[in-house]
Amino acid sequence: MSPDPQLDAQGRLVHLLTTEGLPAEIIRHILDTAAQFVSVNEREVKKVPLLRGKSIFNVFFENSTRTRTTFEIAAKRLSADVINLNIGSSSTAKGETLLDTVWNLQAMDADMFVVRHSEAGAPHLIARHVKPGVHVVNAGDGRHAHPTQGLLDMYTIRHYKKDFSRLTVAIVGDVLHSRVARSQIHALTTLGVPDVRVVGPKTLLPKDVERLGVRVFHDVSAGLRDCDVVITLRLQNERMSGPLLPSAGEFNKTYGLTPEKLALAKPDAIVMHPGPINRGVEIDSGVADGSHSVIMPQVTFGIAVRMAVMAILAGNA
Amino acid sequence: MKIEISNARVVDPASGRDGVAPLYLAEGRIAAVGGAPEGFRADRTIDAKGLVACPGLVDLSARLREPGFEYRATLESEMKAAVAGGVTSLACPPDTDPPLDEPGLVEMLKRRAESLSLARVHPLGALTLGLKGEKIAEMGELAEAGCVAFFQADAPLTDLNVLLQAMRYAATFGHAVWLRPQDVHLAHGGVAHEGEVATRLGLPAVPEVAESVALLGILELARSTGARVHLARLSTARAVALVAEAKREGLPVTCDVGVHHLHLCDRDAADFNAHMNLVPPLRGQADRDALRRGLADGTIDAVCSDHTPVDDDAKLVPFGEAEPGATGLELLLPLVLKWGGEMKIGLPAALAAATSRAAAILGVQAGSLAPGAPADLCLFDPERPWRVTREALASQGRNSPFLGYELAGRAVATIVGGRVVYPA
Numbered sequence: 113m114s115p116d117p118q119l120d121a122q123g124r125l126v127h128l129l130t131t132e133g134l135p136a137e138i139i140r141h142i143l144d145t146a147a148q149f150v151s152v153n154e155r156e157v158k159k160v161p162l163l164r165g166k167s168i169f170n171v172f173f174e175n176s177t178r179t180r181t182t183f184e185i186a187a188k189r190l191s192a193d194v195i196n197l198n199i200g201s202s203s204t205a206k207g208e209t210l211l212d213t214v215w216n217l218q219a220m221d222a223d224m225f226v227v228r229h230s231e232a233g234a235p236h237l238i239a240r241h242v243k244p245g246v247h248v249v250n251a252g253d254g255r256h257a258h259p260t261q262g263l264l265d266m267y268t269i270r271h272y273k274k275d276f277s278r279l280t281v282a283i284v285g286d287v288l289h290s291r292v293a294r295s296q297i298h299a300l301t302t303l304g305v306p307d308v309r310v311v312g313p314k315t316l317l318p319k320d321v322e323r324l325g326v327r328v329f330h331d332v333s334a335g336l337r338d339c340d341v342v343i344t345l346r347l348q349n350e351r352m353s354g355p356l357l358p359s360a361g362e363f364n365k366t367y368g369l370t371p372e373k374l375a376l377a378k379p380d381a382i383v384m385h386p387g388p389i390n391r392g393v394e395i396d397s398g399v400a401d402g403s404h405s406v407i408m409p410q411v412t413f414g415i416a417v418r419m420a421v422m423a424i425l426a427g428n429a
Numbered sequence: 430m431k432i433e434i435s436n437a438r439v440v441d442p443a444s445g446r447d448g449v450a451p452l453y454l455a456e457g458r459i460a461a462v463g464g465a466p467e468g469f470r471a472d473r474t475i476d477a478k479g480l481v482a483c484p485g486l487v488d489l490s491a492r493l494r495e496p497g498f499e500y501r502a503t504l505e506s507e508m509k510a511a512v513a514g515g516v517t518s519l520a521c522p523p524d525t526d527p528p529l530d531e532p533g534l535v536e537m538l539k540r541r542a543e544s545l546s547l548a549r550v551h552p553l554g555a556l557t558l559g560l561k562g563e564k565i566a567e568m569g570e571l572a573e574a575g576c577v578a579f580f581q582a583d584a585p586l587t588d589l590n591v592l593l594q595a596m597r598y599a600a601t602f603g604h605a606v607w608l609r610p611q612d613v614h615l616a617h618g619g620v621a622h623e624g625e626v627a628t629r630l631g632l633p634a635v636p637e638v639a640e641s642v643a644l645l646g647i648l649e650l651a652r653s654t655g656a657r658v659h660l661a662r663l664s665t666a667r668a669v670a671l672v673a674e675a676k677r678e679g680l681p682v683t684c685d686v687g688v689h690h691l692h693l694c695d696r697d698a699a700d701f702n703a704h705m706n707l708v709p710p711l712r713g714q715a716d717r718d719a720l721r722r723g724l725a726d727g728t729i730d731a732v733c734s735d736h737t738p739v740d741d742d743a744k745l746v747p748f749g750e751a752e753p754g755a756t757g758l759e760l761l762l763p764l765v766l767k768w769g770g771e772m773k774i775g776l777p778a779a780l781a782a783a784t785s786r787a788a789a790i791l792g793v794q795a796g797s798l799a800p801g802a803p804a805d806l807c808l809f810d811p812e813r814p815w816r817v818t819r820e821a822l823a824s825q826g827r828n829s830p831f832l833g834y835e836l837a838g839r840a841v842a843t844i845v846g847g848r849v850v851y852p853a
Contacts, residue, residue: 117700132629211745231747232631233701254749255631291631318628319636 117239127239127248128421130257131298139299143267145420146413153189153416162423163192166223170196172251173210173229178387179251179261182411183226186418192224214238218246224425225249232256247425255289261386262295264417266303268410269341272382276300280307282335282377283326285345285367285394286316288356292386293345294324301325311335312367315356332367339377342404343384344369344394352393360393369395374404382406430472430847431455433465437477437808441484441798442781452482454804457847461800475849477808480841483780484796485517485548485805486765487787489685489733490661491758493550494825495538497526502738502825504538507758508547510824512851514759515807515840516734517548518788518795523555524582530555530566532574539575547850549805551791553580553607556595560584565595568604577791578605578659583708585613589646596656605792608647609661610668611709615639620749622664622712626695632749635710641667648675651682659790660684662735664709666719673728683790684728686720687735688764689755693717693830703744703751704830707735724782725772731787732768734761738826756826760817762809763836776811804847807840815839 118127118134125138152160168187170180180196187194199213208216214225224247227235232254239248252258273279281300287293287310300308301324310321311329322328329335336342352360364370369383383395383404391397400407434452439462441447446462453460453469460466491511494502511519521538523529529538535552542550554576558564561584568579579599586592586608599606619635621627627634644660648671651658663669663684672684689707694717698705705711723729737754744751761783769779788796794803814835819827843851 209742209746229747231749233749234747236701237745237747253631253747255633257631294629294631319623319634320625320628323625324629 117236125424127235128259128425129235129239129248129250131259131262131295131302132257134259134298134302136302136304139263139266139302142263142417142420142424143270145424146267146416149416149419150413153412158189159191160189161191163187163190163426166192166426167221168192168194168224168226168422169217169222170194170226171199171214171217172197173199173227173234174252175200176228176252179228182414183251183418186415187422189415190419190422192422210234210237211241214242218242222246224422226251228252230254249421249425252291255291256294258291258295260414260418260421261292262299263421264410264414265296265343265384265386266299267413267417268384268406269382271409271413272406273340276303276305279305279340280309280338281305281341281343282309282311282339283343283345284311284332284335284369286347286351287312287321287345288316288318289348289351290345296343297324297326309335309339313357332373333376336373336376339381341382341384342369342374342377346386346388347390347394364393368393369399371396371398371402374399384410387411431469432844432847433469433471433474434477434482434808435474437480437482439482439798440776440780442777443484443785443797444799445777446798447777452798452806454844454847458804459798459800459802462798475808475842479810480808481776481811482806482808484784484798485807485843485845486515486761486783487791487796488516488519488736488758488761488783489731489787489790490522490687491516491519491734491736492524492738492754493521494738495525495541496534501740504541505545506823506825507736507738508542508545510756510758510822511548512843512845513823513840515762515809515843516758517805517807517843517845518551518791518793519548520551520553520577520791522553522580522582524560524584528555528560529553529576530558530560530571532567532570535571535574535576546848548845549795551575551577551793553578555579556581556606557586557591562586562588562591565591565598568599569602572602572604577793578607580607580661581609583609587613589650593650593654596650596654596658600654600656603657605657605659607659607661609709610640610644610647610663612639612643615642620706620710621698622695622710624695624713626699630699630701637665637667637712640665640709641671644668644671648680648682651680655681658682662687662709663720663729664690664712664716666716669719669723669728673723676728683730685731685733685790686724686729688732688757688761689735689830690717691721691724691732691768692764697830698748701748702830703746703748704755704828704832706748706751706753707755708753721768721772724768725774725778731790732765732782733787734758736824738824739828741827744828754828756822756824756829758824759822760829760831762807762840763838766811766838767836804844806844808842809838809840811838813837813839
């Protein structure tokens with residue numbers, strides 16, 4: 113198998129599967145391109161003809177309204193034809209395999225697949241089996257990766273902090289199950305952030321996570337001290353009580369981002385969250401809606417970043 | 430049929446013999462090595478110049494997929510794969526459908542295997558009825574039908590009282606109990622070794638303690654019951670250390686390792702290659718190194734192919750959804766030779782791990798070239814490389830992590846009971 117299926121022999125991006133191993137120049141190119149689209153999105157007519165005539169299939173094997181919608185908006189603003197498929201409720205239920213589904217859609221002359229799947233590596237598998245010229249964008253696979261989310265977070269950080277090379281960034285909460293956290297970690301380390309921290313109890317941090325180039329903190333006060341960026345992760349309902357955590361309340365008390373805990377970070381720190389947020393669990397309303405929060409700008413920038421990724425993949429940017 | 434094999438380098442791990450000598454086979458048995466028996470007149474002479482002649486390989490685990498999983502492989506396809514790989518005796522685990530928990534099934538399987546006249550098949554009976562871990566199987570009846578030991582395969586056995594009583598019962602009659610140490614709750618649906626690679630890939634992980642905690646429990650029950658216990662498919666350095674300690678103490682335990690685990694580790698799965706989805710999962714580099722050393726120093730008694738043919742579609746899915754396992758019967762010899770060569774332990778010691786030492790665990794007459802032993806042999810060229818391709822494999826399962834690799838050591842001829850069964 114080829115070492116990195118998302119790059120072609122010339123090192124150009126042909127699929128976006130993960131931020132791991134993505135060269136810094138490509139990440140910067142995506143962010144720069146996104147910056148141009150941010151201004152497009154502020155115009156009265158929010159449409160450019162870059163992907164006119166292209167068919168983009170949103171193939172979601174795992175349900176998601178938010179992410180699918182942002183991809184749909186991004187594709188439409190590029191003038192592409194968008195087809196949404198919630199496979200979770202159709203083909204696989206009839207016994208069709210993942211690749212059969214993809215091959216069938218490919219036969220309908222798809223130019224790009226935006227894929228979400230509950231299994232890690234599913235977009236990699238698809239990328240290895242589509243025709244040359246067909247692009248795959250990973251919209252989240254299991255606990256593995258969510259690269260467009262990671263990239264929109266980089267866009268947000270750059271927007272507010274300009275320079276990555278002097279930052280301290282803390283990622284707080286359920287890192288174990290988070291594809292978002294993994295994509296953020298690889299992007300942050302690639303862009304040269306010197307101090308990336310993960311903060312959480314031992315039950316929610318994956319084994320050997322420090323090998324990804326992060327510092328591990330179990331003490332939230334130490335972990336948040338002097339941070340420029342605080343990213344809180346969503347805690348899924350089903351993990352709030354059981355073998356990993358005793359209760360949502362205890363988690364909020366120990367790791368939930370409250371105004372008191374945020375006071376430990378730098379005075380100009382920004383607070384991010386990939387959404388949807390659980391108020392009073394991983395983040396208090398006072399913080400989510402407060403002056404440090406950039407959660408809504410994240411959503412706005414997300415459209416531009418996804419437009420940039422699609423435009424670059426299609427070779428038009 | 431009397432056969433003379435001339436000019437072969439005869440390697441007999443059991444006796445330590447290693448040198449060029451003629452071999453004489455008569456009436457299905459080894460008649461002599463070195464000097465011809467009086468009046469021996471060969472019906473057929475095989476010139477084996479440049480080849481090694483060793484006892485046929487004894488494989489402690491080969492899934493033949495019958496009954497129940499004929500779409501993955503059939504007895505015929507896999508028995509052909511066995512002899513193409515130089516395997517002349519094999520133990521088949523009971524995880525068929527239905528499981529081998531009933532004497533009639535075992536007799537039928539043995540009869541079907543015998544009618545093919547290829548390798549010798551030694552069924553492992555189910556330790557519990559239906560492998561459900563609730564009621565003990567009819568060990569006496571199953572042993573009479575031909576089962577050489579009782580195995581729970583990969584099925585969980587969570588009720589330790591059932592295990593305790595099964596071991597007591599087995600000990601009463603001297604039956605061997607085989608167990609793959611893994612705590613089902615600690616494994617928790619994991620598909621990869623808990624460590625850096627699984628963390629990067631976001632794959633649900635099996636911690637090291639899933640193996641060591643189960644292993645400690647089994648060792649305590651072995652100590653208490655006196656049952657002969659065989660630990661199947663060790664995967665971690667910690668397990669190797671625990672077994673070494675138990676053996677020093679004199680507990681009657683043996684253990685094996687799957688041949689893929691001697692060469693591969695979790696890093697090999699870093700590109701989501703579903704062929705690397707094995708049970709137990711490929712562990713870390715330090716674990717692999719401990720398994721390699723443990724097999725060389727005898728802590729691990731034998732190596733097996735853990736042959737698991739899987740159809741193509743079952744691997745053309747995301748890593749975590751792939752059916753685990755690798756085809757192995759034809760990879761066992763080359764991968765054992767590769768391990769032995771890399772460990773610099775010499776051919777006799779390397780082959781011992783898949784012949785005499787494996788036969789001792791099964792308690793069957795195999796794995797020896799001593800006069801009077803069954804004439805089960807493998808002739809192979811230790812130098813000539815071959816490429817592992819789909820077309821090169823006789824097994825119906827083409828699921829190999831080594832597809833595309835070039836390996837040395839492929840059987841040139843395989844003899845079972847004095848009859849050349851490969852090439853057919």
